[in-house]
Amino acid sequence: MAASAPRSGNYEQLKGELSRLYPGMSPQLQRIATFALEHPQDMALDTVATLARGVGVQPSAMVRFAQALGYDGFSELQRVFRGRLVERSNTYPGLRNYRERIEAFRAGQQRSGPGGVLAQFVADGIASLEQLHEQVAPGDLAAAAKELSNSKSIYVLGHRRSFPVAYYIAYALNQLELEAHLLDSVGGMLKEPARQIGPKDALIVISFKNYTPEVVEVAQACHARKVPVIAITDNALSPLARAARVCFQIEEKTSKPFRMLVAPMCLAQALVVALGEQISK
Amino acid sequence: MAASAPRSGNYEQLKGELSRLYPGMSPQLQRIATFALEHPQDMALDTVATLARGVGVQPSAMVRFAQALGYDGFSELQRVFRGRLVERSNTYPGLRNYRERIEAFRAGQQRSGPGGVLAQFVADGIASLEQLHEQVAPGDLAAAAKELSNSKSIYVLGHRRSFPVAYYIAYALNQLELEAHLLDSVGGMLKEPARQIGPKDALIVISFKNYTPEVVEVAQACHARKVPVIAITDNALSPLARAARVCFQIEEKTSKPFRMLVAPMCLAQALVVALGEQISK
DNA sequence: TTGACTTTAGAACAGGTGTTCCAGAACAAT
């Protein structure tokens, strides 16, 4: 077999090569090819032995298959299938063209100019929002809205960079004519008002690392007192995660040295609206 | 280590267990936990040795980590991460095409459950950011940064829904060790401190319609006194536009009955960073 | 300090990995 060596780096190319080479392949290799395209996930994760059993061939045949496609061995071929898996897991078809556009845009722009700063923030913000959508389980928003709709008053707590988010939530809830209180610590008073929060109320708490200790303390204290706590934080390992009934985790993959507020703010607005809808029915 | 054996079958459960067990873990295990949540894909595909190198521990530590979570060994834990990967890859969670969602929302306000709320906000947020990028002239950010870098103190003013943006700017400027003052009107005092702002200072003012009268007044007064004013508002007809040296206009195309804060927040962060870069050279 | 205990590093191990190799089967052409 001549089998010119293309060695496609990604799955799409691989499919192309495969369909090109397929007619010239031996029956066995054709069977493997069919299997590979029908079970790309297995190809990504299983071992050669397992796959060979699945196709009904010897492991060596799998290696030959990979080599027929120009790869050194099966492992190298498998890398392509794995690549497909990870790419699919963090890219949505509807948003893909955005990414590409942003990437292209970034590439074209010089990075340091002040015009580039905004472009970068826009790009990061979009990425941030995409990730928000990936990370938040659909039921969480509903669960949070339900908790909140059952509560007498809603308290909102967030300090430092999380304060804008907290403020906005309190503000918007008031616009909905709900009884919402912002726990600012004006005049150094935080814990005193926090102690009035009871099991019939609810607490929305926002904090990212490094988690402001006072905020965490209040959240934990409330949780211990059976107050429903809705948390917005970054991580499952956040101390807030343990102290919350519903916990939104907004991980940040940006390269920036500081946190983007775009995603938390967006979530906050969605939460308020979800609550509004919950109540109006 | 007690470490009751939960042995979560899926990634969500695993995250829960992890956050529960985290506080009781040894420092090394905590590091591994952090790494695992930050690199779930690597956890799914790499070998123990590779991952261990990534975290900076011995392979045995990875195994201990898995066992601490109740699994027999690392392989069993890895299966959970792999499960997540394949699940994500073949169920595109909602949001097939976000444009469709926007259209649907605009046209027939077909509400599609609380999960849909978030998807819509994400979609609107992305649209919002894209528009931000189109609307802001490249030079404006530079111009604003330059004005600000020449000023003695920076005052920031924004009320109601614009307050989060104002607060954030003041907060971030303080982090840059600049002299920034937030003009909140705690205790009903707004105009008094505002009167101290002089031509060598600068004012950043944020307001969308309907423009809070007090805010507009302060901005106009400052402008009349030759204070450099940087405005963030919604369109060219805004009263702030006339009272500003640099004016960012963030029009909103959304059909939502209220304003999205995603774009202004993003602009605010970009502005701060642009200023930071301006100063450091 | 001492002593009990936990945490960590690293070597050792058994089993499984991907790969190679070669003899024989299948096939096509003469």
Place this chain on the structure above:
DNA sequence: ATTGTTCTGGAACACCTGTTCTAAAGTCAA
């Protein structure tokens, strides 16, 4: 039929896998 070539099965191999085990280091209380 026979030859030349391709294809397939299966054993053999070197290596790397995940795991276990032990001893050293670290931690904390008294």
